[in-house]
Amino acid sequence: MTRERPARANSTAVARLAGVSIAAVSRAFVPGSSISPELAARVYEAARQLNYVPNNLARSLITRQTNIVALMLADMTNPLFSEILAEASRKLEATGKQILLFTPEGTQGFDQCLQRILEYQVDAIVIAAATISSRMARLCLDRNVPVVTVGRHLPGIRVHSVRGDALDGGAQAADLMLAGGGRRFGLITGPSDLTTIAERQVGIFARLKQTIDTDQVVIEDGRLTYDGGYEAALKIMGSPDRPDSLICLTDIMALGAMDAIRFELGLKVPEDVAIMGFDDIAESRQASYQLTTIRTPTRQMIEHMIRLISDRTAMDAPEEIEMPAELIVRRSTRPITP
Amino acid sequence: MTRERPARANSTAVARLAGVSIAAVSRAFVPGSSISPELAARVYEAARQLNYVPNNLARSLITRQTNIVALMLADMTNPLFSEILAEASRKLEATGKQILLFTPEGTQGFDQCLQRILEYQVDAIVIAAATISSRMARLCLDRNVPVVTVGRHLPGIRVHSVRGDALDGGAQAADLMLAGGGRRFGLITGPSDLTTIAERQVGIFARLKQTIDTDQVVIEDGRLTYDGGYEAALKIMGSPDRPDSLICLTDIMALGAMDAIRFELGLKVPEDVAIMGFDDIAESRQASYQLTTIRTPTRQMIEHMIRLISDRTAMDAPEEIEMPAELIVRRSTRPITP
C-alpha cells in the first residue's frame, strides 16, 4: 500500500495545466496584480486540481519580505512573557506576520542566537527577555532590520525600546507601603543588569530614604522565579528585625513570597507583613493572592512595538517609549493610614 | 547625518573579495563540505569584513529544508500550553530548528491557518491546541510534511498523535475521590469535541457508576479557564445536594474552582469538598493550591513529538502514542479511608 507521492506542484505546473504563463500564476496569487478575472479563474482551478500552495521562500527571496518577526524570549518561566508572547502573536497575525521564536539559553548565547535570526531574513526582531551586544545591534542596523526591546532598555544599544516607567513604578510602590504604615522593609530583587529591575529598585529607594533609614532594608535575590521568591522570603522574614513590608520586583516572585510567608511561616498578609509586586500578571488577580502590584501595560506596549517594527526607516533614530506606571491596589497591602 | 546603508552582502560579494568561486563560499558555510582549510579561512575573512550572513531562504529553496517547525496553539490562556511551548522550543532549538507560532482564532480559522503554514514550507507541523480537517491532513500527507498532535487526538485524521491516557487518568481520579469517601460528585468540563476532555469524562464515569448513581453528578462547563472554573464551581456548589467531591477536567479550572469555593463560599478544601484536576501545571504545585491532579507528562510527550517529526517517511503509518497517566496526590483531596 505505498502511496504515490506527487511532487509538490509549483507555478510552472499550474501554468501548464491552466495554459498560461508562470507570470500569470504569480499575478493570480499576488493581491492587486493586474490580471483579468477569466485568467485568474483558470489559474485557481488548475491550482485547486494540483493542490498548489505558493512557496513563500521563493517569493521572499525576491520581495525581501518574509512576514516573519523573530522574538527572543530567554525566560519562559515568568507568566508575564507568556502573556506578551500570546498578545504579540495575536496582533502580528492580524497583520499577516508570524512569530519565529528564539529561546536562547545562558547569557553568552544571545549574539549567536541573533546571528541565526538574521539568517532567517526576518522582517524585524523583538527582544522581550534577552540581551544583544552593541556590535550585533549595529549589524541589524546596517542590514536595515528593525529591533525593539519590550519591557527592557539596553543602555548604549541603538535599538527601539518600549517599557514601563520603572522609576516611577518603584516610587509608587514605596509610597503605598509607607502610607500603609510600613517602616521595616524587605526587598526581593533579580539580576541587576536588567534595567527594569535596577530602575524599580532605584525608584523604591529614592522614596524610602525620605522616610526611613534604607541601610536597614533587607535584600535578597529571588532569581525572578516563584521558587526564588519563596526562598528569599524565608530568609528575609527570618532576620532579627522582621520586616513589616516586603516589595518584590516581579509578581511571580511575590506570589512565591506570599505562599512562603502564609503557609510556611504562618504569618498573615497584610496584617503581619504587606507584600507587593510588579507586572500585574494574571495570577496576581486570582483570589488566592489578590496581590497589590504595579501594572506593566502589556497591550499598549505591544501596540507600540508593532508600530515601531513596521517602520524600517526609523532605525536611525531609535525611539524610547516609556509607559506610565499604574498602581493596582488589592488585598496584599495595608490600607493607607492618614 | 544620514548613515550609508550597505546592501546586504551576498555570497557573490564574499567570493569576489576572497578571490574564490561562490561555490567555495557555499562550501565554507555548509558543514561537512569538502573545502581546504586555506580556502575556508579566506572565505571567513572576507565574510567577516562584509558582515556576511548566509541567506537561509535561498538555501532552503534548494535543500527543501527550512529548519522551521510550525506550532498551532489556539489557547494560550492555559499555562499547560505555555509549558509545552517552552519545552518544545528548547528541545527543537537544540537540534537547530525554530518554532514558527500560529495562534488561529475561532474554530473555522484552523484550515486557513494551515494553508498559511504550508506556504512557509515548514519541515513539520505540531498541533497543540487546535484542530485540522481530514482534507488538510491529506494535503500535508501528500506534501510529505509530518503532522503531530500533542495532548489531543483527532479521530479519523491520519496524523501522528502523542497524548496521555485520558481514560485511565479519569479512572484514577474517580478512584481516588471514591476512596476518600466521596459520594456526591460535581464535574467541571470543557468542550466535548476535545477528545482528551471527553475521554477523561468517560473514564471518570466508568468508575463512578460502579459505586454511585451517576445521574446525580452535577455537571458544569468551565470553558477551560480559571474564570470559567470559578463560575462553574459557584453554580455546582449552590445546588441543593451540595457535592462533597469536585473533579475538574483541567487544572486551570480547578484553581478557579478552589478559589471560588474557599474565598467566595467560605468552604474548606478538602474537608467540605475535595477537588482535583488534570495536567499538573506549575501553579498546581504552589502552596496556595497544592492541587491533587493527574499529570500530563509534557516532557516525554515532546520527546516523542520530536522523534515523530524527524521521520518523514513515517507519515504513511501514523503513530498514536499514549503515555500512562500518573496520579499526583497533594492536599486538595481527602486521604484514603479504608
Place this chain on the structure above:
DNA sequence: CTGAAAGCGCTTACAG
C-alpha cells in the same frame, strides 16, 4: 579540492 553551470520557485520590469 575547486569552479562553471544549472536550477530551486518565484516576482517584476519590460515589451507588446
Place this chain on the structure above:
DNA sequence: CTGAAAGCGCTTACAG
C-alpha cells in the same frame, strides 16, 4: 491585460 526573460541567493551534480 499578458508573456518572455532576467534574476533573487544560494546548493549541487559534474568535470577537472
